[in-house]
Amino acid sequence: MFIHRLLDAPKKHLKACAFGGLLVAQIVAGTTLAARADTAADDPLTRIAGAEASQAKDFARSHTSAGKVSANTLLALARSQVGIAENAAGGGTKFHSWYMSHPRAVQTVARDGGSVAGFANAAWCDMFVSWVGTQLGLQDTVGVDAYTVEHAKWFAAQGRWGTAARPGAVVFFGWNGGKGFYDIDHVGFVLRDNGDGTIQTVEGNTDNGRVEIREREVAKVVGYGYPAYAA
Template sequence: MVIYMLKRTLSLFLFIVLIFTSLSGAFEVSAAYNNTYTNTGNGQTDIYEVAKTQVGYYEGMEKYASYTKYGDWYHDYMNVEDAFITAPWCAMFVSWCSYQAGTIDVTGSYAYCPYWVSYFKNAGKWHNRDSGYIPIKGDIIFYADDGSLSSHVGIVYESNRSKVYTIEGNTEDSCKYRSYYLDDTYILGYGTPAYKGEVNTVVPELPTPVTGETVYITGYNAQMSWGTANLFTKDFTGSNTVAYNELGIAWSAYLVAEPTASENVYRITRVGEHLQSGNLIIPEGGIIFASHCDDRDTNSDAYTNSRDNKIATTGFKTGDCVLLTGVNFTTGAVSATATLTKTTLSDTDELSLVLNSEYTIDSTNGYLIGVKEGVSLNEMKSQFTNNGLLFNTANVGTGTVISITDGNGNTTDSLIIIIAGDVSGDGKINSGDYLKVKRAFLGSIVLTDVQLKAGCLSGGNSITSSDYLKIKRHFLGTFDIFGE
């Protein structure tokens, strides 16, 4: 009997531990997405700030598959059947946010989007997408796959005269940030609740572009449309090649820019107009900016603004540096004042070549390419825009390090000089280089990465017989490595 009671007691204990562990695990998951926002009493702001605390929550992350806390809340709040707990939840998410923000009396509370659209229409608070209405923060945005019956809903948290930015539930089974152009046919329209508190109805104007100085940005890694001005760090397949026809519309003007050592500062490598075929390569870590002129109505503000932005784009020049502001690479949000603005790099930022320099910077490996044998330090300095250049050797050769420092003497940028054929690093190409490269080819010595870069004259990452023969012919005067 005692043994039996002990077994029952142990079983009960293990059962309690199991239940507690399961519940605590569930609470730990959902606790990460508790509403941590404190309402201000301004419903227009409170509803989207509450929604922001939920970004990242996903269906089935707690309790069981298809479960959401929004469906569970709606089930209890509206006293509806259990099926709502695991039902499609975009509308219940917005209802939950409204309840948390204390605005449910003006937004309504629904689980079915068409009923919610009817609610706003009956209240005289509805605007169709094609009505010319520009959404504001706190609006409830509705979507329709077929253009008539709403099938999805979200909350507007930002907008400008080109795009609308939203937070939505049940988007790929989770809460996510989204953005759309105002003329996107997926948008059905907007519900505009009569929020308590001061309502901000001002929609930010797009910045005024200045030729060769600044351009505005309306989208990020998004489909091109009429009058848009998009920034790209990748194409829609994730590769680094952007084809003009992937983006829906021919580009009126564009910029290609590579990164610099300064945060959010890029150096323009190409400027062009009317890209209607082919593709462009996005530099590693760089950007492509494409602008389109909306010429459907030449008397419209859309035409004037987009035309000016296109003209401003073509005013930039190769070698100009631009500062990127207003684009969030993480969320994809683009502020109403997002721009590329011409800027300059100080001497202490990074090494910068003069325009049309015969040299090339390999920023990936930190090499300076294109330097010829016998070049002097003064000749080297003339190829840079920087002052105060430092060299670690008295003569220029492969392996020489050129650098700049800040006011405290800290190195801010440096490059290793590569002279093709100069494997020994003395700045000359002679029999010593020939012998080193030949011995490396035969496997009797191993070259450093820098020496290998100087010795691989035929390209690639390994020495060939052609490489040491070219070096031999060069110092014998029957071949010019630099004129190849």
């Protein structure tokens, strides 16, 4: 359940992967939620409750040095989430809960419309990518978003957008084969370039509603965002 674009809709209602179904549900149900001011903690890991925060901190502490994180470290964390699945409503993962509690949720609602509550059962591929980066302190270079189109544009605006599949790159897919930002439907991380016209990826919100490792056709890639990793 990862195609959520609304064709011929106004921009604020055009949401790829992690926001389209959300706004449709809110429009139909008439849900509203006043934007609230959340206080951002210095350590983003404190936004995750209890044992989850402790585990994430332990992972970051044991795999990082002086705040430098390698692509392999990020991919190890992403792979460790394989098997996590959504509920029957299409939500209920820790990635949903984390994003709803993060100050970025209020910001993206202000930009795109909808409500924070609507993220509860929204498509979550970009929430997964954002969660993984943030656990290792890479939110400023992986980015934090729930709308794949804006996330891709963010990479491009920083000059970190391209067409080469690199391990740890954030890969943006367009299932119709288009190469424009508004063709983007889905996002994940590149594990490796298979060298045969396919790449191996780790993604949240696959068609099975899980975090999974997949083999994808390069022809379906719109582009790649490149986080700044340690050498």
